[in-house]
Amino acid sequence: MDLVAPPMAGHLHPALGVAARLAREPGVDVRVISTPGARAAVAAAGVPGLAVLDGADAEVEAIVNPPYPIGSNPVRLSRQFSAALRLQARFQRELAGIWAEQRPDLAIVDFTLPAAGYAAEAAGAGWWTLHASPCAIEATSGPPAYLGGLRPGTGPLGRGRDAAGRLLTRGFKRSVHLATRRRLAALGVTGAYRADGSEAAYSPDRILALTPEAIEFPRRLPPSVRYVGPVLHTPPTTHPVPELTSGRRHVLVTAGTHLPWHKQTLLDLTATAAAALPHVDLHLSLGTVEPSLRAPRTLTSSPSNLHIHPYVDYARDLPRFDAVVHHGGSGVLGHTLAAGLPAVVLPVDYDQFDHAARLVAAGVAVRPRRQGDLAAALRTVLDDPAYARAAARIAAGIAAAPAVDLIAAEVLQFESAAPRSLPGSTGT
Incomplete structure (x- = not known):
């Protein structure tokens, strides 16, 4: 076949x-x-x-x-x-x-x-x-x-x-x-x-x-x-495993491998959220399997709790995080649910708005009213255990079948x- x-x-x-x-x-x-x-x-x-x-x-x-x-x-x-x-x-x-x-x-x-x-x-x-x-x-x-x-x-x-x-x-x-x-x-x-x-x-x-x-x-x-x-499924990668400091909470921020025009905005939003959440480590994946001219410019000032990675392997690395910020793409959506993680969804195009509506209704994600409210949304999904419980129930169903x-x-x-x-x- x-x-x-x-x-x-x-x-x-x-x-x-x-x-x-x-x-x-x-x-x-x-x-x-x-x-x-x-x-x-x-x-x-x-x-x-x-x-x-x-x-x-x-x-x-x-x-x-x-x-x-x-x-x-x-x-x-x-x-x-x-x-x-x-x-x-x-x-x-x-x-x-x-x-x-x-x-x-x-x-x-x-x-x-x-x-x-x-x-x-x-x-x-x-x-x-x-x-x-x-x-x-x-x-x-x-x-x-x-x-x-x-x-x-x-x-x-x-x-x-x-x-x-x-x-x-x-x-x-x-x-x-x-x-x-x-x-x-x-x-x-x-x-x-x-x-x-x-x-x-x-x-x-x-x-x-x-x-x-x-x-x-x-x-x-x-x-x-x-x-x-x-x-x-994700193909094997030679990109290193992200280092996660023990005793701290870690959030993966990603827009997948598409949306090149959105990468700079996402970097700026993540930096602002990291500054507002000093006790949480934010890890931004640029989604570039190979070096890309479309990568966003570097920040002039970067909070110490912001870590930027060219690429993060969802299957290998995602279960080690405490929450995920994603755009509602089908790939990261599935991996996040399978890992039993709550999410903050920032849809920007295509079917992502429809996915965000479903995740919010299922009680596993928050969609901020404004992108600038990312830090407040992260506090919600990290501090309210109801989101993690709902995500764990869905993950159990995925694992069972x-x-x-x-x-x-x-x-x-x-x-x-x-x-x-x-x-x-x-x-x-």
Whole structure:
């Protein structure tokens, strides 16, 4: 079987974690397909890999990691979508050539690559969606995503607001499809929605949702959705383990590996919070696996309890901290919950506002009214044990049913029900 993902950590790492787990199953042949920029991480995971889109990593980076926030700006969203379509078309053509020679029985495709799903379908393979941000999946009840982080409305007015938001979201997607229908048709996409109302960008058979159901709002989702929780995989790193002084409380501050335009702001906010919390050590991760010209300038005056690291390995290092300040990205969100740590969430773009709303509602995080209130928010999650208790309950649920085991069980069930492989197939 093939797992298909872009090279960005929040998308690639879950695919690698699933691939590494499936590779332990007898008779399951696994391959990870990404761009050349993912080669090192794929090799470190110990699974076979295949690179496509040679020479396109810089273009991929420019699309997913622009030097400004995307938000709900229709012009920026449209520009990003148009650029992504160009790459998806090339990606699909290269996949079609690969699968014409060696077709998998099943392709598990990252939710940002619907063209890969359609390529699998055209090749006669099954395809599932691996979804790190299930809050974005449209439902027939509850609040829609990308509208500032809405919580479920209550009463007639609240439910009416949610219904209006769902209609707005659906209308926007239909208008985008209408504007790009010829290019989408070339990818095999004939409409934004299927006849049953489900989104055509995702698999009709299985959507593997990578957040714990315990933090999700109750919504009527398509029957294909399965909440499995976070896949906790990070490639090995040579970056040193952060030194944590015994007897002090330690907080990790991170915005992941994206959001270059936000790094300087985060550094300034962290320095201000450190000065206000002299008895707490704040450790800021810049999220730069390699030295980067986008790293923020150094501070002219740095509090002694502020420690700056180029990179912190979530799987290895995060459980040693007492709390985390993060942006609501799916990767750090999952690792923080699995470690049983309370959080302060500072969302800045994309689905992060929706994740923040869920974490706050679950009682595991605080979202400050203003970014400048970071120190006060940290005092709350560090001093009020209710946040740590709520986080520990969710962590226990994640540990009791690891996502990779749940996904492996689904794959093995699919394999047992699938017909014998055809010539040219990889077997699984």
